[in-house]
Amino acid sequence: MDVAFIIETIAKIVVILLVFSALAGLGTYFERKVLAFMQRRLGPMHVGPFGLLQVAADGIKLFTKEDIIPQNVVKPIFKIAPVITAATAFMASAAIPFWPQFTAFGYTVHPIVADINVGILYVLGVMAIGLYGPLLGGMASANKWSLISAARSAAVFISYEVITGLSLLAPLMMVGSLSLVDINNYQVGGITHWIVWSQPVAFVLFWIAAFAETGRTPFHLVANDHEIIDGFGTEYSGMRWGLFFIGEYANMFFISFVIAIIFLGGFGDGTIAGAFQLLLKVAFFFFFFLWTRAAWPDVRPDQLMWLCWKVLMPIAVLNIVVTGIVMMF
Amino acid sequence: MNHEEPFTNRNVSESSTYYYVDIETYPVSGWDKFKQVFRRAIRGELFVGLWVVMREMIKFDIHTLQYPLEKLPIGPRYRAVHKLLRLWESGYERCIGCGLCEKICISDCIRMDTRIDENSRKEVTEYSINLGRCIFCGYCAEVCPELAIVHGGRYENASEQRAHFVIKDDMLTPLDLLKAGEQAEYPGFGAIIPGSDASVKKTPLAY
Ligand code: SF4
Ligand code: SF4
Numbered sequence: 001m002d003v004a005f006i007i008e009t010i011a012k013i014v015v016i017l018l019v020f021s022a023l024a025g026l027g028t029y030f031e032r033k034v035l036a037f038m039q040r041r042l043g044p045m046h047v048g049p050f051g052l053l054q055v056a057a058d059g060i061k062l063f064t065k066e067d068i069i070p071q072n073v074v075k076p077i078f079k080i081a082p083v084i085t086a087a088t089a090f091m092a093s094a095a096i097p098f099w100p101q102f103t104a105f106g107y108t109v110h111p112i113v114a115d116i117n118v119g120i121l122y123v124l125g126v127m128a129i130g131l132y133g134p135l136l137g138g139m140a141s142a143n144k145w146s147l148i149s150a151a152r153s154a155a156v157f158i159s160y161e162v163i164t165g166l167s168l169l170a171p172l173m174m175v176g177s178l179s180l181v182d183i184n185n186y187q188v189g190g191i192t193h194w195i196v197w198s199q200p201v202a203f204v205l206f207w208i209a210a211f212a213e214t215g216r217t218p219f220h221l222v223a224n225d226h227e228i229i230d231g232f233g234t235e236y237s238g239m240r241w242g243l244f245f246i247g248e249y250a251n252m253f254f255i256s257f258v259i260a261i262i263f264l265g266g267f268g269d270g271t272i273a274g275a276f277q278l279l280l281k282v283a284f285f286f287f288f289f290l291w292t293r294a295a296w297p298d299v300r301p302d303q304l305m306w307l308c309w310k311v312l313m314p315i316a317v318l319n320i321v322v323t324g325i326v327m328m329f
Numbered sequence: 330m331n332h333e334e335p336f337t338n339r340n341v342s343e344s345s346t347y348y349y350v351d352i353e354t355y356p357v358s359g360w361d362k363f364k365q366v367f368r369r370a371i372r373g374e375l376f377v378g379l380w381v382v383m384r385e386m387i388k389f390d391i392h393t394l395q396y397p398l399e400k401l402p403i404g405p406r407y408r409a410v411h412k413l414l415r416l417w418e419s420g421y422e423r424c425i426g427c428g429l430c431e432k433i434c435i436s437d438c439i440r441m442d443t444r445i446d447e448n449s450r451k452e453v454t455e456y457s458i459n460l461g462r463c464i465f466c467g468y469c470a471e472v473c474p475e476l477a478i479v480h481g482g483r484y485e486n487a488s489e490q491r492a493h494f495v496i497k498d499d500m501l502t503p504l505d506l507l508k509a510g511e512q513a514e515y516p517g518f519g520a521i522i523p524g525s526d527a528s529v530k531k532t533p534l535a536y
Contacts, residue, residue, distance in 0.1 A: 037386045037391075038383070040393075041392075291382065296379075310363075
C-alpha cells in the first residue's frame with residue numbers, strides 16, 4: 001500500500017510538472033497570438049505551422065544561452081531566486097484538484113497530489129512564499145531597476161495577500177472547510193449552487209487580487225518594461241530567467257484553477273462533462289489575463305496601494321461582516 | 330502655357346482641425362478623489378476597452394505585411410537604384426556621354442569613361458555609381474539632357490561593404506525587355522513636364 005502510494009504520488013508530481021511546464025510554454029504562444037490579433041497583427045508565423053514551434057525554438061534558446069552571473073551580485077541568492085519562484089508555483093499546485101477522480105484499468109486515480117484539509121490555506125501560503133523570488137532576485141542583482149522592482153513586489157504582494165485572504169474568508173465561512181475538494185463538492189448541485197451567486201463581491205475582489213498576485217497587466221508594476229526594464233529579471237539570462245517566466249505562467253494557470261474551483265463550481269459532480277467545464281472555465285480566466293493586457297493600461301504603484309487599502313480591504317471586511325450577519329439569522 | 334501642380338494645403342494650423350480637449354479639474358481632497366474613482370468605476374470604461382480589443386480580434390482585419398514575401402507598392406516617383414534607358418525606336422543607348430551627371434553629382438559617386446566609336450559617335454564604355462556614397466538626391470536624373478539616367482524602384486540594396494556599385498550592364502535596359510515594351514519612362518526628377526509639347530514653339534525663320 002505504502003509503496004504504491006509513493007509511486008502514485010511521484011507519478012502525479014511528474015505529470016503535473018511536465019504538463020504545466022509545457023502549458024507555460026504554450027501560454028506564451030497564446031499570449032503572443034491573442035495580443036497580436038487584438039492589435040491587428042499576426043504574431044509568430046514563421047517557425048512551424050502558424051508559428052506553433054516558436055515555443056520549442058524559444059525553449060532551445062533559453063536552454064543553450066549563456067548563464068551570465070554579473071559582477072557585484074550576491075551570487076548564491078542571485079542563483080537561487082528564480083528557483084524559488086518556479087518551485088513555489090509548482091508546490092502550490094499540490095493541493096489543487098485538477099480533475100475529478102476517475103477510474104482507469106480498475107484503479108481509482110485522484111488527480112490531486114495531496115488532499116489536505118487546509119488546502120486553500122496551503123495554496124495561498126505557498127504562493128505568498130513565491131514573493132521571495134522577485135524580492136531576493138531584485139535585491140541581489142546590484143541593479144537599481146531590480147531594486148525598485150523588489151521593493152514594489154514586496155509592497156504589492158503583501159498588500160494583496162490581505163485582499164485574497166479576506167475575500168476568501170466569506171465563502172469559506174459558508175462552506176465550512178478549507179479543502180478545495182470540499183469547496184467543490186459544496187457547489188455540486190449545478191450552476192445555481194455556484195458560490196459566485198451568493199458571494200459576488202468576494203469573487204470580484206479575489207479576481208482583482210489575482211492580477212496583483214500574478215503580476216499581470218493592470219498591476220504589472222513589478223516588471224513594467226517601460227519604466228523599470230524587466231524589473232527583477234533585468235540581470236538574468238538564459239534558463240534562470242526562463243524559470244521566472246515558467247513560474248509566472250504556471251501561477252496564472254494555478255490561480256485560474258483556484259478561482260474556477262472556489263467560485264464557479266469547479267468540476268461539478270465529477271462527470272467527464274464537469275471536468276471539461278472546469279477546463280473551459282480555466283481557459284476563460286487565462287484568456288482574461290491576456291485580454292486585459294491588450295485592453296487596459298497599468299496603474300501607478302501608489303494608486304495600487306490606494307486601491308488595496310482604502311477600497312478593496314474595507315469592502316472585503318464589510319463583505320465578511322454582512323455574510324456573518326446573514327449566516328447568523 | 331501655365332502648368333500648375335495640384336496643391337494640397339497641409340498647414341493644419343489654419344484649418345480648424347485642432348481643438349481643445351475637455352480636461353476635468355483634478356480632484357484635490359480625498360473625498361473628491363474617491364468620488365472620481367467611483368464615477369469611473371460605475372461608468373464601465375474598463376469594459377469599453379475590453380470590447381474594443383475583442384471587436385478587433387473578431388473582425389480579424391490584420392494589417393501585418395509579411396515583408397520579404399509581400400511588399401508595399403512604392404510610388405512611381407520613388408528614387409531608388411538608377412536605370413539607364415534606351416531610345417524606344419532604335420534601341421540605342423540614350424546616354425551621349427556628355428558627363429553632366431558626373432559633374433553635378435554632389436556626392437561625387439558617378440564615374441564614367443567614353444570613347445569615339447566607328448561612326449564618330451561618342452560612346453559610353455564604363456558607367457558606375459557608388460551606391461555607398463549616393464544620397465539618391467535625383468540631381469543626375471534632373472540634369473540629364475537625354476532622359477537617359479533615371480531612378481528605378483529597386484530599393485533593396487544592402488551590401489557587405491560600404492562601397493558598392495551598380496555598373497552600366499546592371500542599369501541599362503536589356504534589349505529583349507525593350508522589345509517587349511517593358512521599359513517605362515520615369516515620372517519623377519528630370520521628367521518632362523506634362524503638356525510641355527504644347528509650350529514648344531517652332532523657331533520662327535527670321536532670315
Ligand atoms: S542621385 Fe544624387 S548622389 Fe546619387 S548619383 Fe545621382 S546626383 Fe549623385
Ligand atoms: S547626363 Fe545623361 S547623357 Fe550626360 S553623361 Fe549623364 S547619363 Fe549620359
